[in-house]
Every structure is written in structure tokens, then in C-alpha cells.
Amino acid sequence: MTTATQTRDTTIDAVRAVAVAGVVLGHWLVSAVVSDPHDTSALHGESPLQHASYLAPASWLFQTLGLFFFASGFAATRRSPSPGKHRRRLVVPVLILAAVWLPAIAALRAVGAPDSTRHVVVSLVTHPLWFLAAYLVLTAAAPALKRLVGRAGAPAVLAPLLLVAITDAARDGGLPGWWRLAMVPVAWSVPYLLGIALADGRLSRRDGPLLAAAGLAGGALLLTVGGYPSSAVGVPGDRFSNLDPPSLAAMSLAMLQIGGYLMLRHRLENTARRAVATLNRTALTVFLWHQTALLLVTFAGLAAGRPPGLLDEPDGAWVLHRIAWLPVAAIVLTALTWVFHRYERRTR
Template identity: 55%
Template sequence: MSWTSRIAAATPAHRDRTIDALRAVAIVGVILGHWLVSAVVSDPDRPAAWEGASPLSGSPALVPATWVLQTLGLFFFAGGYSSARSLGGKPYRPWLTARLTRLARPVAVLAAVWVPTMLLLRLTGVPESTRHVVQSLITHPMWFLLVYVLLTALTPLLRKVGLWSVVPLVALVALSDVSRWNGLVAPVGWAVPYLLGIALAEGRLHRRAGAILAPAGVVAGAVLVLGLGYPASAVGVPGDGWSNLNPPTLFALALAAAQIGVFLLLRPRLAGWLQRPAVWAPVVMLNLGAMTLFCWHQSALLLVTAGGLAAGPLPGLLDAPDGAWPLYRLVWLPVFAVVLAGLWSVFRRWETGDRRASARVRAVEDMHTGGEALKVGVGDGQR
């Protein structure tokens, strides 16, 4: 029996494969999105001096890609579902400790590598602008984990308040948009898709809701951008002065609603596709190391970028993100992916706390034991 067939056969019948697939899509979207917009520009006179830039600043035609690749709403939706399913009637404290430990381990390993590395860069005289770029690329993707930890801790309360609490939360986000509050309102915004995930786990969100959420999200997003002046990009663009992600705006919630609505509509067909071992096995592998992939994906970009210094500013690497830069950048994506796969193979073992077994064997063993029933990164559980 092939390893894909073994994984498929070992998967518990009660597991909702569509949520795992959604999480896999979300992690791939975040990684590709960061790789495509995180331009590192080298000073021609001082190649070791880097500056950060974004191709979105000079190429508005690329903005629609952000609507597909900005998938944080799907992350929180899958997280709400998994938290509600895994909590069930379990004691709260050990449940929360287990989930936060699973989140903390890969982050701690990342810090153990990069904190001394940043100190070494300072001691060896690396330009300050370069150190700023490196620190920004490594740390900025981590902000959402703080929000996720807070929402995870509040899961019992969020289960009690119910789906109707989405209405006042959306109103608070609207108030934030008007007053331009700071990022402290972020937990309020991302609690909306998190609550929808909880509702799905408890059988209160059905496929027919997708027929409402998808078009409502599209229409609301169009009104916000075309009628109310919201930024069209789903991610921050240098120089815009207003980002749909910091904190999440009504546009971010509209995008999340549209994406979740599409998922609900496609869910029955997706469930059928995921019964095929060749489709299901890659989803398992992505979920088993989701946090490791997330933590190290920008490190992969930086390693490739540093390696390119010897050759000078190659197209799509270390050059200004204008003209045909996005097309050249696509050529570098497989290189980033290979390096990330290497980092994943080294560091994934710390995500589950098992340093002996390989990812593939561990995946099969986890599902055969039935104890943890397929451990996954941010949203493990679904027991």
C-alpha cells in the first residue's frame, strides 16, 4: 500500500477533511502572498544595504491578486471550527495549555535561531537598513498569532454568546474604520470569522449560508472601495496611509465573508475530492507542519535573497519591484519553496514535540493511533 493510501485509510471517518483542506489553502495563500509582495532591494553602491519595497506600490493591476492570496479570514474561520470541535466538554485549562503549547513550540524555535542571528548581524556591521528588513520580514507575520491566542482563550465565551454577536462586532469594526483606532481592535475584527467557524462546528452554519455570504461579501467590498474610498488592496501598500489589515477593516471582513461563502458552497464537492488518497495526502502533510511552514517561510526568502548577493541584482531578486518584476518573481517561487521544504524537514519535529519520526511516518502513526486524530498546525483537534 502506498503512503498516500495508508494516510487515507488511517484517517478517522468523523474527521472533516474540508476544514483541513481550507487550512492548507490558507497557509499556501499566505506564503505565496508574502513571497510575491516582499521585495528586497539592494543598493547598487552598497549591495549589502537592503531596503524593503512592494510591487503593489507601482502596479495597481496586481491588486486583485491580494483578494485571493489574503486568507487570514479563512485561518480564523478554520481556527474557530477546530477550537470548538476539540474543546467539546473537555476541562478548559488542560485543553488551552495543549493548544497554546502546540503554537508556542515552533515560534520558540524560530526565536532561538533568529535572536542570536540578529545580534550577530549587528556585531558584524551589517547595515541598519538590512537588519530592519530582516527583522520586519521575520516578525511582522507573527502578529496574527497574538490575536489567535486571545481568541482561542476566549473560545468558551464565544461559544456562549452565539452567532448573533457578529452584528455588534461588525459595528465596532465600522466605528474603528471611522475613528481610525489602532491595532488593538484587531481581535474584534477577526472574532467575526472565528465565530462563523464555531457556528459551523456546532451545526448552526449551513451550506445555504454560503449563497448569502459570498455575494454579500462581494457587493459590500465593491461598495466600500468604489463608494466609500477604502483601499482596494487586501494587504497594506506602502504610501497608502491606510491598510485593510492594520487593523482589519470592513473590507477585510467583506473579503472573509466572500471567501467563506465560496467554501461553504463548494464544501460538498470538495469533500468528494478529498476522498481520493492522492488529493488528501498532501493536505495532511501541509497541516502537520502548518505552523512550521508559516514561521519559516520568510526565512526561506531571506536565505535565497542573501545567496543572490554574489550574482548581483538578479531579475525578481534584489532589484526594484517594477516593470516585469512580478513575472520574474514567479520564477523564484519554486526556489523559495525548495528552501522552505528543507527548513520544514529540519524544524517540523519541534511542532509536535516528536524529534524521532519523520513527518510522513508520524502522520500515519498519529492517525492510526486515533488519539490525536491527525495533528495539524494552528487548528489541531477536530476530535
């Protein structure tokens, strides 16, 4: 059985890096900020998946939150007990983000920016915080979750999976707001528990094919027979969002990804590179500021009117144009990460 005293697992670092990269690229590809042709300062958000449903399979590729929580559960088990220090590592970057954006949003109001513009800015900046809140809840519950895995092993995930299934069955009747919020950490506890099980030696490579097959078969049935939305992320007009709160389809995707990781883990042991280690050190900063990078590029584009892939309607060849903007957003994100990660370290 593995213990917390063992060396750092570079394959988990690789999983976390892939998860963060998937979230960033996924958000950049589905977060269309559209300007009004008659008033370029009036912005609103749209999803390209509304105009191009054939892109839905790509959303399953970039929806990597299951891997993120899986790596987090593993790290919580291996991490030495220092809850105060860990909380500071999380809280300080969020406070810095708030210190920058609260005055900026107030300034938008002061200069008379349209309500739709302020709404899209607030939505893009705060959206990642919902998942960080779920992470904080699971981190606080980690001792209890470790004891649960210690008694039941990997099958401990059956309890939260049952609650997710009950929630899915009740969606059409409308879910109370408090239930939707509570189910976010409950659902993401499924990959989190699997991460704990791996760190505790209760999950191994031989479980990979079973998890992957269950995830693939379950997801296929839910999409084709169960009538679940074809997109892994929320799309206006869909019956519901697979992430609000996370559905059985989202759990199936997480199990497929984790199963794939377990099968490939032995091949990843010697392939973690410096870039992976660097991204892991700055993962939270990247996660918090990636939408800010997109907004800065978008605001700069206002000077050119409605550049394709940046401020125009997300239809036609929009996705190809947006891909061309990704390197620009990546450069801006790199600069933001360099500035704010250094400041976070000094503040801590």
C-alpha cells in the first residue's frame, strides 16, 4: 500500500497539467463574446455549440474537470498535514483576482458600460470560482473521505453516484437551488474518491479497463437512449447542462478518462517534462486568470471593430478563426501568470 511519505508522482502532475490545459482551451473555444454591430461597446456571450452542434464531441475532449478532481484527491492523500498553509495557497490568488477585478467592474459601471457588457465580464471572470468552491469543500472533507475509502475502497463512489442518478431523474421537475449547489461537490467527489483510492493503493492499473469500459458504455447509453445533451458543457436551448450540476454523463466521462490514465500510467512515469512541473506550480494562477486573458484580447479587438473569431457571431468558420486567436490569448495568459504568480508567492 502506498503512503504519504512516498515521492511525488509525476504522472499525477501530468494528469493535473492536462486537466488545466483542457479547461483553459475548452473555455476559450466555447466562450464567444459578441459585440453589437450597432454599438460595439455592448457585448454579450454566446456559445458556438448553439450554431454548430456537430462540435459537441470536441466538448468531451476538453471537459477535463474529472481529471482535475481525481488528481486533487490523490494529492490530498499524499500531502503532508498542513491545512492552514494549503488554504493560504488557495485563498491568496483568489483575493488578488478580486483586488484587480472588483475595481475594474466598478470602473465599467462608472463609465457607463452597457449592462450586457458588465454581465459577460462578471460571468467569465467568476465562472472558474464555482469549481474552486467545490474543490475547497472536498479538501475540507478529505479526512472523512479518506476514512470512507479506507473502509470501502474504490466502491465508495457508489454512494455519490446514486445521488447523481437521483438528481438526474428529478431534473425535469426542477431542482431547488440549494440542491443544485450541494450536488456540485457531491458529484465531483466521485473522481476525488478515485484519486484517494489510487493514492491509498485501493485502485490499480488492472482497474483501468473496467473503469474505461464502464465510462464509455455508460456515456454512450445516456446520450443515445437516455436523452442526455450531446455537449459536455452547457448550451442554451439544451434540455439541461451536463455540468449544472454534474450529471451521470459527466461522471461517465470522468471514469473513461481516469480508466485511460490507469492503463497508460506505467508509460507516463518517465515522460513528465519541465513544462508539466512548471504548469503544476502555476496551475491555480492559470486557472483563475485564463478568462481574463481572453477578455483582454477581446477588448483589444474592439479597436478593429468585430474581428472574426473574436467579437463576431460564433457561426460558420468562427471556430477556425478562434483557433487562430488562441496563441495570442496564450501569450497574454503567460504574461498574467508571470506577474501574478510572483506576487502570490511574495504575499504568501
